[in-house]
Amino acid sequence: MPGHSKSAAKKKKTNGEIVIPDKLYFRIGDVAELLQLEPYVLRFWETEFPQLKPVKSSSGQRMYRRREVELALRIRTLLYEEGFTIPGARERLKLEAKPAKNQSALPFPAAIDKSGLKRVRAELQELLTMLSSKVKVDGRKPRAS
Secondary structure (H helix, E strand, O other), rough: OOHHHHHHHHOOOOOOOOOOOOOOEEHHHHHHHOOOOOOOHHHHHHHOOOOOOOEEEEOEEEEEEEEHHHHHHHHHHHHHHHOOOHHHHHHHHHHHHHHHOOOOOOOOOOOOOOOHHHHHHHHHHHHHHHHHOOOOOOOOOOOOO
């Protein structure tokens, strides 16, 4: 099967990392071949991992988007390479989906200086008063036209 080895060479880099082709949708057979899995494994994972939800075509064929192929690849890595159980992989994916919890807080001042805000407000009210009386900043009234 010379054609088979040629397509497999396209999908893998020399270092063994899987390269996902630049396509909009992937059929389940394409994803299974890419990840070196049987299609029934992907169907099983859909029941175990709520994040893995491929859309179905009008004919009922599962159509994976790139995001779902990347997720399936991550699941495969967690289960087969990192040795996670299915519940453990599910928890890891939940943690990875919540990066905001791992970020440090922005360094905002602990207390707001209200005296500064009051001063700014007073200055703005003063400017408003000057503008409403049509007095220029230098104290002169505008010329009549």
